[in-house]
Amino acid sequence: MANHPGVIHFVPGCHAPHTNVHISSLRCSKQVQLGVIVKFYLLGPLRVTDGECTVTPAAPRLRSVLALLLLHNDHVVSPELIDEELWPHDRPVNSRTAVRTYVYQLGKLFNRAHTLFTVEPNGYAAHAKWHELDITEFELLASSGRHALEEGRVRDGSATLRQALRLRSGATLSDVPHGPVLGPLVEAVEADVHTVEALTAAAVGPAPFAN
Incomplete structure (x- = not known):
């Protein structure tokens, strides 16, 4: 070429x-x-x-x-x-x-x-x-899933939350050192993920990924 x-x-x-x-x-x-x-x-x-x-x-x-x-x-x-x-x-x-x-x-x-x-x-x-950043995709799907659950659409909501969790392949930025700035940001992302895992588990059972 x-x-x-x-x-x-x-x-x-x-x-x-x-x-x-x-x-x-x-x-x-x-x-x-x-x-x-x-x-x-x-x-x-x-x-x-x-x-x-x-x-x-x-x-x-x-x-x-x-x-x-x-x-x-x-x-x-x-x-x-x-x-x-x-x-x-x-x-x-x-x-x-x-x-x-x-x-x-x-x-x-x-x-x-x-x-x-x-x-x-x-x-x-x-x-x-x-669509270029998995965290943005995760946030959009998680928000949509929560909204569906709030409206009583449990099947749709849980399916969307599971779709969000499938974007995860491990702990956030697991191979990047976390300094004084990245550390709290990563902790916040992990907290959001665990919240979605808990919502999913409460709706239909264990989430597809857990630490």
Whole structure:
């Protein structure tokens, strides 16, 4: 496949061009253009897919920035908050430059189908669509399921709640270190999941996933 200007190509086992990001797993037999069908999975180990390919960044701090931005999807995250997560004790003098570089790398990796990661006047933001982020899907399904139960539609409600729980593959961001910022966010997500599990169990029996 010929290279085209402005398009980032990846070859299995190689580093991402123009970044120092290593693609942790790329199960494809051909070069891949990122961002065509991007999906971010946080309800379990961190995973990013592009169609049939797994394109999850491997660099630890880049993974933390990715998780932090996605947990604040469509909201601006300040540089101070990212600094606190990445360097809670000994912050380097060039921390702001490093953070900007991480977000730039995320843009290089994933801003293909549309602008997923942006630099804002007071920070940075992720703009994943509802079908690109499993947590957003979970929240929509959980809300719909609760509403159905409140209306007395137990069968519909429990089925929708089970559909939400099937999005989960393990503990939230189980392979990403939780610092002082990510930790409480992950705990809040886990609390929401356990609430949905309890609602499902009360309606029809044990949920399909439990710790």
